[in-house]
Amino acid sequence: MTQLKVAIVGVGHLGQHHARIAFESPQADLIAVVDPDEKNGSLIAAKYNTQWVPDWSLIANQVNVLQIAAPTIHHHRLGIEAIKMGKHILMEKPLASNLEESQLLHAAHEQSLTLSPSLVRAVGHLERFNPAVGALRDRKFTPRFLETVRVSPFPMRSTEVDVVLDVMIHDLDLIQALVGRPIRDVEAFGVPVLTKQADLVNARIKFEGGTVAILTASRVAQKKERTLRVFGHQSYAKLNFADQTMELHTLIEGTNGFQIKNENISIKEGEPLKIEIEQFYQACLGLGGEYVSWTEGHEALKVADLVQKAVKKSLSEIEG
Structure with missing residues (x-):
């Protein structure tokens, strides 16, 4: 089976569950967890047999999927960077911390799809x-x-x-x-x-x-x-x-x-989160998985x- 190369960005309360599900999934190869907190990041990495890195630039060329579970105030910045990298993205809800940032994210996403229409961009409305x-x-x-x-x-x-x-x-x-x-x-x-x-x-x-x-x-x-x-x-x-x-x-x-x-x-x-993530993986693999699109996430923010x-x-x- 083809496996996605996955990094979890932010392994706090919810991100650690993203890491667990990615680790357990036959559709994913958990390449790294990314978190500025070395103590917690290293702990989660060891638990799920992967590496901790403080910055995703260190593993950007090794992954094709980013699951962003960082605090909402960072969603806009991280989302824009992830779009520029050309990755599949699962952004935890809400898409951004306000409507203006959501509009900017959604516009950047739409523009990127003109070059890479097969990329999947999902929001975690579990x-x-x-x-x-x-x-x-x-x-x-x-x-x-x-x-x-x-x-x-x-x-x-x-x-x-x-x-x-x-x-x-x-x-x-x-x-x-x-x-x-x-x-x-x-x-x-x-x-x-x-x-x-x-x-x-x-x-x-x-x-x-x-x-x-x-x-x-x-x-x-x-x-x-x-x-x-x-x-x-x-x-x-x-x-x-x-x-x-x-x-x-x-x-x-x-x-x-x-x-x-x-x-x-x-x-x-x-488990809704597990179902959501496995469906997202199927969509990334072109197997027809269901997901909540960034357009739908943007509508929720409206x-x-x-x-x-x-x-x-x-x-x-x-x-x-």
Whole structure:
């Protein structure tokens, strides 16, 4: 089997899992982990039988895939450099730390494809690869109303961005993929609690055609919850992303009239990050793997920007 030559850029909280999956994958040869922290980088490198380097220029000619899991504030700089190198790229979500940087990245990516159209550029919106989401999409569910809740205790990391880019971005991408229509209107409210940026945000998004989504994201909750409720014609589904479960409630006509059919849908569990990365590898090898494109990642940031602006407006009205 042809193997991709892979380097993981940034091996902190999430990057170390990228390294593990690359090490275990038959589709990849983990050439190096890249991190400015020698202690942690060397530890991860030793664990997965590879080398640590402080700068990817040292191994640029040895790899054809870069998986960037560095802090969001570095995504724009690293992404531009990686594009110039002519590599396949998996950039962790969000694509960039703001819309302007995302636009610059996306434009550079589009230009590079005119010379190398076979290069794969993906964004790590891993909930798309959650088996529970796959079960929902298999049902051909047409959403009319959606509600997402993504809350957790304060993480003590990723505080360089607000909760919209750190947490809600997952659901902003997912609802766009599920609804598949342009967004008409965005309203949002949020407050900073433990940082100088919004740590709790509630947003209402209306799509063309009338579908509405209500999203809540918090990094100052007492417990974790990652759920999606989807309401359609005579049916309702509830997904638990963490447990990878799905409940389906459907109105059916029985012998005694209409009744509600309640089902717990059987789902084959899997690690979303692993599924995402293996699909990315297949795409890089020309085997048709699915991935979230940089165009889709840029679209998610466009909506995130609208939410952030609405939050800023709501705070200015409160502060008077």
